[in-house]
Amino acid sequence: MQISNTLNLIVIITLVMAGLWTIMTRSLIRSAIGLALTSAVLTILMFRLDSWLAAVFELSVCSGLISVVFISTISLTEPLTKSEVLKHMKDRLHRFMYLPLLILVVGVGLSLIKVKLNFQLPAAEIETDARKVLWNLRDLDLLGQVAIIMTGIFGVIIFFREMRRR
Amino acid sequence: MMDTNLLWYLFVAAIMLLITGFYCIFLTYNLIRALIGIELLIKAATLLIIAAGYITGRVALAQAIVITLIVVEVVFIVVATGVVIGLHKQNGTLDTRKLRNLKG
Numbered sequence: 703m704q705i706s707n708t709l710n711l712i713v714i715i716t717l718v719m720a721g722l723w724t725i726m727t728r729s730l731i732r733s734a735i736g737l738a739l740t741s742a743v744l745t746i747l748m749f750r751l752d753s754w755l756a757a758v759f760e761l762s763v764c765s766g767l768i769s770v771v772f773i774s775t776i777s778l779t780e781p782l783t784k785s786e787v788l789k790h791m792k793d794r795l796h797r798f799m800y801l802p803l804l805i806l807v808v809g810v811g812l813s814l815i816k817v818k819l820n821f822q823l824p825a826a827e828i829e830t831d832a833r834k835v836l837w838n839l840r841d842l843d844l845l846g847q848v849a850i851i852m853t854g855i856f857g858v859i860i861f862f863r864e865m866r867r868r
Numbered sequence: 869m870m871d872t873n874l875l876w877y878l879f880v881a882a883i884m885l886l887i888t889g890f891y892c893i894f895l896t897y898n899l900i901r902a903l904i905g906i907e908l909l910i911k912a913a914t915l916l917i918i919a920a921g922y923i924t925g926r927v928a929l930a931q932a933i934v935i936t937l938i939v940v941e942v943v944f945i946v947v948a949t950g951v952v953i954g955l956h957k958q959n960g961t962l963d964t965r966k967l968r969n970l971k972g
Contacts, residue, residue: 707874710874710877711874711877714874714877714878714881715881717881717885717915718881718884718885718888721884721885721888721889721908721911722888724888724904724908725888725889725891725892725901725904725905725908730898730900730901733900733901733904734904737904737907737908740908740911741911744911744914744915747878747915747918748918751918751919751921751922751927752922752927753918753921753922753927753930753931753934755931755935756914756918756930756931756934756935756938759934759935759938760914760934760938763938763941763942764911764938764941764942767942768907768941768942768945771945771946771949772900772903772904772945772949774949775900775949775952775953776900778953778956779900779952779953779956779962780956780960797895797896798891798895801888801891804887804891805884805887805888808880808883808884808887809880809884812879812880812883813876813877813880815876816873816876817876829928830927830928831928832927832928832931832932832935834928835928835929835931835932836932836935839929839932840929840932840933840936843932843933843936846936847936847939847940850939850940850943851939851943853943854942854943854944854946854947857947857950858946858947858950861947861950861951861954862950862954865954865957
């Protein structure tokens with residue numbers, strides 16, 4: 703139990719550190735890689751919280767697909783020149799140097815409070831299989847997902863068609 | 869089974885991720901980095917939903933909601949990066965201080 707708790711704590715700290723690195727790093731490519739790393743660590747936490755199906759989605763879609771989309775976008779946009787990078791670095795350092803301190807203060811402050819969370823609801827869960835919940839109880843969500851995907855597809859098609867016309 | 873103290877640490881981690889994401893969105897001038905900040909906010913929301921499902925004993929429901937959230941997240945990112953590429957082609961920059969086509 704003790705080893706398991708220590709492991710969980712290490713994973714939680716790694717998650718926060720990965721998120722912080724994602725924002726603090728200078729290179730956009732490294733930021734995209736940091737985001738993938740944050741997703742991967744979140745996946746481990748989801749596995750530890752018994753959410754296997756959502757964890758698989760998180761790993762394949764968020765850690766994989768979204769990183770590819772970000773890296774493609776970064777490669778399609780022009781990088782800054784050397785002088786611009788130097789100017790940008792100084793400016794960025796001034797703006798972002800307070801973030802680690804802020805995170806540390808909030809993290810230590812809230813950790814000292816140590817609230818015991820126990821919100822077990824009186825009635826047991828009707829269905830314990832996430833696939834059955836998605837198909838039987840939350841079927842309207844699936845309809846919404848299809849609508850959102852179609853909106854995204856048509857949005858991108860119309861957007862790029864307009865760009866080509868111009 | 870996770871210790872209840874550790875569950876509180878999960879909420880603390882989610883709050884720290886939220887702060888990181890908001891800080892990035894408010895202080896960055898690069899559109900791609902702003903999207904990465906929004907992604908971090910979504911990660912925090914995912915963590916909160918999963919932790920809430922675990923505490924209340926509604927893990928399956930929480931997973932179903934997270935799967936919907938992931939679908940919305942992907943579509944949002946794909947459309948937003950499309951807009952970012954379009955803006956870059958139009959203006960040659962992703963610096964929000966220089967994107968003033970709609971001003972006035």
